[in-house]
Amino acid sequence: MRIHHHIGRRTRSGLLAGLLAATSALAMGIAVAQPGTAEAAASLRSLADAKGRDIGFALDPNRLSESPYKQIADAEFNLVVAENAMKWEVTEPNRNQFSFGQGDAVVNYAVGSNKKVYGHTLVWHNQMPGWTSNLSGSDLLAAMKNHIAGVAGHYKGKVFAWDVVNEAFADGGSGGRRDSILQQRIGNSWIEEAFRAARAADPDAKLCINDYSTDGINAKSTAIYNLVKDFKSRGVPIDCVGFQAHLIIGQVPGDMQANLQRFTDLGVDVRVTELDIRMSTPANSSKLATQAADYKKVMNICLAVARCQGVTVWGITDKYSWIPGTFPGEGAALIWDENYAPKPAYQAVAEALGSGTTPTTPAPTTPVPTTPVPTTPAPTTPAPTTPAPNGSCTVTYVPNSWGNGFTAEIRIRNDGPDPVNAWSFGFYFTAGQQVTNAWNATVSQSGTQVLARNASYNGAVAVGGTVSFGFQGTHTGSNPSPTSFTFNGKVCANG
Template sequence: MEHSTRAVIRPALARRSRTTALLLVTGLVASVLSLAAAGPAGAAGATLGAAAAEKGRYFGTAVAAGRLGDSTYSGLLQREFDMVTAENEMKIDATEPNQNQFSYGNADRIVNLARSQGKRVRGHTLAWHSQQPGWMQNMSGSALRSAMLNHVTKVATYYAGKIYAWDVVNEAFQDGSSGARRDSNLQRTGNDWIEAAFRAARTADPNAKLCYNDYNTDDWSHAKTQAVYRMVQDFKSRGVPIDCVGFQSHFNAQSPVPSNYQTTLQNFANLGVDVQITELDIEGSGSAQASNYERVVNACLAVTRCAGITVWGIRDTDSWRSYGTPLLFDGSGNKKAAYTSVLNALNAGSNPQPGVIDPSAWYVLVNRNSGKALDVYGLATNDGGRITQWTRNSGANQQWQFLDSGSGYYRVKSRHSGKVLDVPNSSTADGAAIQQWTDHSGVNQQFRAVESGGYVRLVNRNSNKAVEIQGSSTADGANVVQYGDTGGNNQQWQLVRVG
């Protein structure tokens, strides 16, 4: 998210003795609104998005531009969800109706609305055998391959920096027991077409997560699941840029939630990719439907690299299979038993443990008190750039790598700027600002990660002070400083792996 227009926050009053004054003068309204929306730190989330965020995950929905004028629909979208997928508006026929003539109007409506509400966006989809415009359906061979790669490049470039994850390729394997690729016009351009699409997407948008997305891959024993697994395994072994695998997870009585669903998610995650439940809907009603939704949520919570869940629509009447009443809200927007089971499952789940810090990984650091992310203010790249908290958007300026300094200490490097967290002038004072600075491996740039019940406290090697949000603020742009290690919620950070 672009931060250059943020108002500059005045230096906070001296902490502890003047905390009350600080909150009254600069943060009372923000604090009240935040508490009303999310409750106190560690409390149950009141909405799907808030409850999922407490567990380091997202909870999203598919959105149709044509329904945004419906106040019930848009109200539920704003209140409940923190990730958005365009239902049809970013598919090939919508974004390139005529060859090399691109149309983004309805997709932009969805993307811009989501970002204005602090939500992230999943891009769906760049390359698919279905919903191709007529001009593409009539192409083949090298001309089709070139047109497909041009589409991937142009669309991913247009939205670069605005998309959390792309479904780069959708539904490329056929159903049944063969484990074969789908016989599509794209497949007939050569078996390497999927790899080519992923490489083009990485070049066009280096910071978006790149996913392969498919249906009927939920059961670990199925040939289609195994075939996708082998492809991902091959891509990872050869350095093909793939970051995540999407499971559509459309369930009904004929295709129920498999008993090995969690095993499937975990086995893919073990390949070193995130797993995402991308198009969840479960036909049914009442307690049976609620129980099935609960099983899916619990499976995701049990797999550390399950990044989140997206349901494919908001109300039953919005669903592509409305006859099966498969969603969490009825046609009038009322919460169903399935909604309650999902919310309760999210709130009952444990916070993910940080485990062993992986120096090759990228993490978003989410503050336990505020739920906001550690952030390089204003997308700065200069020495001395401010470090603040900001609503989580998982942009490169909110992604951090732990560089091992030995003896249990790390330098914490920004993906955006390449600079590391630094205490200016090696200060040992309470309230000293945390800034970014060129990495020189100084002790004022080294922090030990102290486990704190599923969170970590970052304690500076030079000052022995902990990194905290000044004044326990919950406001965007609040300063990040060092202070004596008290173990408070505003000194605890959740490490959410994003790459």
């Protein structure tokens, strides 16, 4: 796919690819846990789920054949946005001839990995198909509305929110509209027309306007603020505002939280939609520490604003970042490096979301942490009774439910008397719940019985030590927590 790079925008994108990545990280002065020496960390996904927030990434579906890319995508995110696959030139390359192959690949991946899909983008002055360039104003308006109806209609019920209009305002201090073909030929009404068309195509989708260099209070963000205020006063459908947040280390706006808050005070949601934080390259430990602090700051800002729905990073790995091609001499903007090693920014995001642990470094042959599990229909027979705890282990089961889905984080403490070098962990569901994927363990399910086994890197648990893993599942309205657990065949107490 052709990818257009431009100021203030795009990229692509954990886990480690292997010991080579760990070695390179250590050479830069970055602390990396070694296999079997630290408790496995909770994923960003599970931490965000527990906070009721989105943690997303921009997906190029062609990268899913690359194992570490897919491993991270599967395990670490609960939201996916198409990097380029849903843009106008891709979805309608010829007038009235729609092409949804790439976009459908994004949606199918999201469905298969239980992620939400955020649509990007219905109308943008860039990456428009060539056939639009010679249309008159009235014909361009008709083509735009028809395009929105075709794309939003195709993904109705699959995409929960759309960047309806992207980058409609000019750079600099004027706060005016961008002098695009849409603005020139249709006039000021084109943004409103786009939002009304999107609402007609999918009445249930959240409709957003998205832009860059609007993270702080400035002329450009104020122009969008005034547009939203006008739309809300006149009943023009708009539900949310996206702040791209393509930032430079050390330059997170001091008034970013106040800026996001003033938009939510108008009655719309906000989200950080395309976060990356670049630096002059090569990276070093000092720059990476500043970057980590900035990532944590942005995450904390979102968490402090009640209607901030979440944060999406514009890619996974520096290997595929758009930054070096647009800003020569700059890069290293994402939270995994070119070898898929988690950078200090990964830990910073995890800490902001509530984790105090360090991501474990898998060995080179570590299997995919997010393990698909067969969805065997649950029998109607009750779970067998389990004997009383024998004092050798304590389990904490922390669920988080929504709709017909849920996640659970399980922490197991080895109360002795002996350390273990490998473990299996079992329990029973009582209401037909089904595990769909897991992290930091290999999980299988047969009927009501669920069995988890350690990953290659977290089998050793000292006396008094703990290990954790998590999984995602589905339920049909009732989701009671399991009450009995076994660890290497011994019955655990509930923590």
